[in-house]
Amino acid sequence: MKIPVLEIFGPTIQGEGMVIGRKTMFVRTAGCDYSCSWCDSKFTWDGSEKDSIQLLEPEEVFDSLKDIGGNTFGHVTISGGNPALLKQIDGLVDLLHQHQIEVALETQGSRWQDWFTKVDDLTLSPKPPSSGMKTNFTTLDNIIERLDKEQDGHFSLKVVIFDQEDLTYAEQIHVRYPFVTLFLQVGNDNIEASEDDRLLSDLLDKYEKLIDLVMENKVLKDVRVLPQLHTYLWGNKRGV
Amino acid sequence: MKIPVLEIFGPTIQGEGMVIGRKTMFVRTAGCDYSCSWCDSKFTWDGSEKDSIQLLEPEEVFDSLKDIGGNTFGHVTISGGNPALLKQIDGLVDLLHQHQIEVALETQGSRWQDWFTKVDDLTLSPKPPSSGMKTNFTTLDNIIERLDKEQDGHFSLKVVIFDQEDLTYAEQIHVRYPFVTLFLQVGNDNIEASEDDRLLSDLLDKYEKLIDLVMENKVLKDVRVLPQLHTYLWGNKRGV
Numbered sequence: 094m095k096i097p098v099l100e101i102f103g104p105t106i107q108g109e110g111m112v113i114g115r116k117t118m119f120v121r122t123a124g125c126d127y128s129c130s131w132c133d134s135k136f137t138w139d140g141s142e143k144d145s146i147q148l149l150e151p152e153e154v155f156d157s158l159k160d161i162g163g164n165t166f167g168h169v170t171i172s173g174g175n176p177a178l179l180k181q182i183d184g185l186v187d188l189l190h191q192h193q194i195e196v197a198l199e200t201q202g203s204r205w206q207d208w209f210t211k212v213d214d215l216t217l218s219p220k221p222p223s224s225g226m227k228t229n230f231t232t233l234d235n236i237i238e239r240l241d242k243e244q245d246g247h248f249s250l251k252v253v254i255f256d257q258e259d260l261t262y263a264e265q266i267h268v269r270y271p272f273v274t275l276f277l278q279v280g281n282d283n284i285e286a287s288e289d290d291r292l293l294s295d296l297l298d299k300y301e302k303l304i305d306l307v308m309e310n311k312v313l314k315d316v317r318v319l320p321q322l323h324t325y326l327w328g329n330k331r332g333v
Numbered sequence: 334m335k336i337p338v339l340e341i342f343g344p345t346i347q348g349e350g351m352v353i354g355r356k357t358m359f360v361r362t363a364g365c366d367y368s369c370s371w372c373d374s375k376f377t378w379d380g381s382e383k384d385s386i387q388l389l390e391p392e393e394v395f396d397s398l399k400d401i402g403g404n405t406f407g408h409v410t411i412s413g414g415n416p417a418l419l420k421q422i423d424g425l426v427d428l429l430h431q432h433q434i435e436v437a438l439e440t441q442g443s444r445w446q447d448w449f450t451k452v453d454d455l456t457l458s459p460k461p462p463s464s465g466m467k468t469n470f471t472t473l474d475n476i477i478e479r480l481d482k483e484q485d486g487h488f489s490l491k492v493v494i495f496d497q498e499d500l501t502y503a504e505q506i507h508v509r510y511p512f513v514t515l516f517l518q519v520g521n522d523n524i525e526a527s528e529d530d531r532l533l534s535d536l537l538d539k540y541e542k543l544i545d546l547v548m549e550n551k552v553l554k555d556v557r558v559l560p561q562l563h564t565y566l567w568g569n570k571r572g573v
Binding site for chain 2 (some may be wrong): 315
């Protein structure tokens with residue numbers, strides 16, 4: 094079965110999360126089971142770019158990555174949408190590993206796929222209240238339990254924080270899964286902003302405020318607080 | 334033996350390297366075997382603050398950390414200067430571990446200490462040519478070999494990049510130790526700058542240029558390119 098792909102780009106840095114700064118290529122799949130209010134990639138699920146979806150075999154994705162990235166990369170990030178909807182990513186993970194290329198995945202933790210166990214850097218990013226989505230904790234519990242037992246690589250949790258309710262949700266996550274590294278990420282609610290200077294000072298201001306809240310927090314002890322570095326560098330531009 | 338301490342502060346985020354974003358307390362020791370041209374903590378070795386050095390037992394360092402950080406933290410970063418000059422850090426590492434507090438260390442890799450094997454997050458940052466220092470690769474080889482065999486936690490390499498020669502040095506490091514995660518960090522040569530806005534745009538500009546160089550580089554494949562986040566937030570201010 095072919096993979097519905099919306100974007101392939103890189104090499105660039107991973108701007109967020111557990112391998113922040115990592116030189117990587119991106120493969121962005123189409124389709125999502127969520128519709129977060131502040132999603133920065135709505136085009137993956139709102140139908141606006143459905144004519145741009147390419148249906149590709151794993152070999153075709155790999156060829157495209159090599160066409161664009163040449164011999165400069167050793168890491169590929171699969172993002173979405175929610176790539177966890179796609180059983181057929183399995184073949185792509187295997188193909189990349191055959192070429193000594195590591196694989197990262199970003200997914201919200203709403204669906205399990207057996208190929209998760211082969212992913213080198215797996216980020217589970219359950220969505221906080223501000224997203225408008227509800228976390229199914231039975232599903233998330235099962236996914237984390239299986240990853241903890243069966244995964245070869247590393248996995249972490251990431252929660253985007255827009256407000257105090259989101260921070261309370263992050264506390265719940267940290268208490269529920271204390272053995273999983275938790276990344277707190279500054280929410281960007283200026284996804285339409287084009288004035289990069291104002292966006293930057295706004296984002297830095299939000300980052301500092303989040304740091305202040307987390308530093309005094311006694312529940313959120315073993316956490317990492319990070320921005321999205323790509324927004325500092327390139328604003329809301331796509332494909333970088 | 335007591336530990337010569339120049340600063341204890343936090344909790345704040347670790348602004349750089351392998352645990353970037355981590356909520357941590359900092360203990361900065363006095364004294365260094367190096368004198369890097371662009372050192373951002375010259376006061377630890379140039380004598381300018383020698384009257385501020387406190388000689389503290391591990392228990393006194395711990396009490397001071399608790400006084401300042403209360404019950405908000407689970408991670409302490411030991412920085413310098415070069416803490417690897419101090420055999421007596423051993424007792425501090427043990428004491429922190431007894432209290433379920435993780436320990437990070439930053440050192441240039443010019444000296445070995447047996448307590449390295451107990452450090453949870455150990456960064457070796459050999460200094461590139463722009464520093465004016467020479468790396469003793471026999472020593473560094475030995476340290477990396479021992480860490481690889483004996484360390485309980487994680488370790489990584491970090492090279493600060495100011496110019497093309499530094500990048501060539503980073504390539505040598507990556508080829509010599511391909512199995513160790515390599516962090517490339519943007520050099521900050523405006524350590525005296527006080528106009529934060531100009532410093533920020535200058536640092537972002539340098540970060541983007543370094544990314545561009547690394548992305549097209551075929552030797553530097555499995556690397557992570559990061560800024561110093563604390564300079565984005567707080568400029569060159571100390572104690573944050």
